[in-house]
Amino acid sequence: MTHERLYAGARQAATILVTLFGLLVLTFCIGRLMPVDPVRAIIGEEADPATYNMVAERLGMDRPIYEQFLRYLGDILTGNFGVSIRTGQSVISDIAHVMPATIELATFAIICGAGLGIPLGILAAVRRNTVIDHVIRVVTLLGHSMPIFWIGMIGLIVFYAALGLVGGGGRMSDYNIGLVPETTGFLLIDAAMAGDWEVFRDALNHLVLPASILGYSSMAYITRMTRSFMLDQLNQEYVVTARVKGLSNSRTVWHHAFANIRVQLVTIVALAYGSLLEGAVLIETVFSWPGFGQYMTNNMLVGDMNAVMTCVLLVGIIFIFLNLLSDVLYKIFDPRTR
Amino acid sequence: MTIKSLYGTETMPQARVSQFFAGPMKGLGAVLKRLSADPSSCFGLVVVVILVLCAILAPWIATHDPNLVDLPNALRAPDAANWFGTDELGRDIFSRIVYGTRITLSIIALVSIVVGPVGLLVGTTAGYFGGWCDTVMMRITDIFLSFPGLILSLAFVAALGAGLENAIIAIALTSWPPIARLARAETLTFRSADYISASRMQGASSLRIIVKSIMPMCLPSVLVRITLSMATVILTAAGLGFLGLGAQPPLPEWGAMIATGRRYMLDSWWLVAFPGAAILLVSLAFNLLGDGLRDALDPKQR
Numbered sequence: 001m002t003h004e005r006l007y008a009g010a011r012q013a014a015t016i017l018v019t020l021f022g023l024l025v026l027t028f029c030i031g032r033l034m035p036v037d038p039v040r041a042i043i044g045e046e047a048d049p050a051t052y053n054m055v056a057e058r059l060g061m062d063r064p065i066y067e068q069f070l071r072y073l074g075d076i077l078t079g080n081f082g083v084s085i086r087t088g089q090s091v092i093s094d095i096a097h098v099m100p101a102t103i104e105l106a107t108f109a110i111i112c113g114a115g116l117g118i119p120l121g122i123l124a125a126v127r128r129n130t131v132i133d134h135v136i137r138v139v140t141l142l143g144h145s146m147p148i149f150w151i152g153m154i155g156l157i158v159f160y161a162a163l164g165l166v167g168g169g170g171r172m173s174d175y176n177i178g179l180v181p182e183t184t185g186f187l188l189i190d191a192a193m194a195g196d197w198e199v200f201r202d203a204l205n206h207l208v209l210p211a212s213i214l215g216y217s218s219m220a221y222i223t224r225m226t227r228s229f230m231l232d233q234l235n236q237e238y239v240v241t242a243r244v245k246g247l248s249n250s251r252t253v254w255h256h257a258f259a260n261i262r263v264q265l266v267t268i269v270a271l272a273y274g275s276l277l278e279g280a281v282l283i284e285t286v287f288s289w290p291g292f293g294q295y296m297t298n299n300m301l302v303g304d305m306n307a308v309m310t311c312v313l314l315v316g317i318i319f320i321f322l323n324l325l326s327d328v329l330y331k332i333f334d335p336r337t338r
Numbered sequence: 339m340t341i342k343s344l345y346g347t348e349t350m351p352q353a354r355v356s357q358f359f360a361g362p363m364k365g366l367g368a369v370l371k372r373l374s375a376d377p378s379s380c381f382g383l384v385v386v387v388i389l390v391l392c393a394i395l396a397p398w399i400a401t402h403d404p405n406l407v408d409l410p411n412a413l414r415a416p417d418a419a420n421w422f423g424t425d426e427l428g429r430d431i432f433s434r435i436v437y438g439t440r441i442t443l444s445i446i447a448l449v450s451i452v453v454g455p456v457g458l459l460v461g462t463t464a465g466y467f468g469g470w471c472d473t474v475m476m477r478i479t480d481i482f483l484s485f486p487g488l489i490l491s492l493a494f495v496a497a498l499g500a501g502l503e504n505a506i507i508a509i510a511l512t513s514w515p516p517i518a519r520l521a522r523a524e525t526l527t528f529r530s531a532d533y534i535s536a537s538r539m540q541g542a543s544s545l546r547i548i549v550k551s552i553m554p555m556c557l558p559s560v561l562v563r564i565t566l567s568m569a570t571v572i573l574t575a576a577g578l579g580f581l582g583l584g585a586q587p588p589l590p591e592w593g594a595m596i597a598t599g600r601r602y603m604l605d606s607w608w609l610v611a612f613p614g615a616a617i618l619l620v621s622l623a624f625n626l627l628g629d630g631l632r633d634a635l636d637p638k639q640r
């Protein structure tokens with residue numbers, strides 16, 4: 001038994017290593033395919049050929065392609081992700097600087113998404129094929145089908161320009177920028193720590209619209225999955241047994257069926273949290289939110305190779321990790337998969 | 339009578355060929371009937387038909403020239419002359435949306451033409467041969483699947499350069515893995531079926547078995563999957579256009595229209611509202627149609 005588990009663990013580790021290696025090959029290819037000449041990006045268009053060759057040599061651009069790849073591999077393994085050409089700082093410190101804004105946004109979004117999505121999904125499953133189910137289906141389908149950047153703009157037009165209920169673009173109003181010392185990078189936490197509730201309210205005001213729009217898109221996914229998990233359970237015999245025993249409907253649903261889908265729900269929410277990165281790319285552009293998504297797209301637009309490669313690599317690693325996490329959770333909580 | 343003459347080379351290929359085209363298509367009438375019975379997939383079907391008609395008949399439907407700059411009439415609110423208003427250069431937004439259907443439709447068509455066969459080929463080959471071939475191909479598929487589609491497309495477009503053609507290539511590059519996965523799973527279920535063994539015993543080559551016996555069986559579910567993924571393809575293409583990495587501004591692509599309209603949106607809401615509504619409508623239609631097709635082709639799923 002332990003042998004088998006050890007073997008399975010080693011197999012999984014090998015799979016992850018192979019996937020990571022493939023990821024590195026992919027990012028390397030993307031970096032090499034980019035139309036921007038990294039040497040020209042540093043020295044400019046007017047430099048003479050001697051300087052060009054010197055810089056190319058220092059960057060290792062004159063070596064054969066497999067040697068360049070090995071060098072890239074070595075750099076990544078030693079934690080050297082290079083310098084962003086656009087900002088002139090190391091890519092990792094740039095990303096560490098913008099990441100809290102995105103995490104703040106995504107965390108609020110996932111709280112909205114899971115907090116609404118799970119109850120709605122259960123409701124739809126319990127009241128299957130009724131008006132409630134159909135209404136929920138339409139709401140989730142709209143969430144799946146809407147272009148998120150467009151809803152963001154419509155939200156700005158309605159709630160910011162017309163009604164004045166929320167703040168506009170950015171994380172806070174211009175007059176509040178720099179008032180709170182940046183300790184954690186999470187604006188809400190920083191403001192609360194400094195005791196500046198004016199800034200806190202302002203930040204919340206700016207956060208609520210983009211976060212709820214992002215949350216809507218993940219709610220659509222979570223609701224759909226919850227509904228289908230719940231339907232699976234409700235069709236099982238133990239639910240019939242519980243009903244026959246005379247348990248109330250709510251007790252059957254919450255104590256029996258829900259208890260059995262908790263693990264699945266945790267993994268779904270974890271994956272949805274990761275997928276928010278995708279929506280964040282668009283929503284951050286609409287709301288001028290200085291986060292990871294905007295950092296990545298800005299670098300793509302100017303062709304900043306090191307930054308783009310590292311961003312893509314990071315997203316890939318986050319998703320590999322999330323998939324691994326959901327596998328592990330399944331194994332821990334569901335004895336049948338052991 | 340030998341087996342060879344019973345299922346001989348003259349009759350069998352023809353039967354297979356007609357099955358290849360007719361198998362999934364013969365049921366088309368029945369499928370259409372089922373679809374029209376369900377109001378939501380009916381809606382999806384109607385919108386898709388309208389989309390196709392708009393693309394074909396664009397010059398007759400559009401009320402204005404989509405590229406005609408008319409500065410005195412810039413940023414006019416919707417009225418009788420310009421149904422959806424005009425943009426910052428005085429171009430008629432309704433006409434631009436109508437012409438935009440051609441771009442949307444060509445993106446969809448090109449992506450499906452690439453993605454369907456590639457996904458089918460990779461999936462069926464991996465599933466049929468199994469072993470190392472399967473492992474290697476599925477590892478590659480997994481690497482692509484470990485990314486959210488939009489971010490991988492963004493990365494490819496950044497590598498290839500912005501533009502409509504490159505956006506289409508990038509979207510196609512990111513959309514084949516789910517189809518390959520599906521085709522592989524389907525292949526595994528009837529890899530050891532009797533009719534496959536029969537044609538192997540007749541001496542059919544692997545290529546022949548994959549193309550003539552396995553692919554037709556995978557086709558219905560792959561078609562459903564492609565229809566469902568069209569909604570994502572449209573959203574990704576619009577997102578790329580919006581970020582300035584897809585179709586470039588003079589083209590009436592809906593995402594790019596929203597991107598240029600963004601600067602004027604607080605005063606002139608119609609610049610972003612109508613193109614976005616068009617995207618929403620079309621992607622909703624594909625989602626509904628895909629759901630309906632799945633129910634019609636495979637009633638077990640619900």
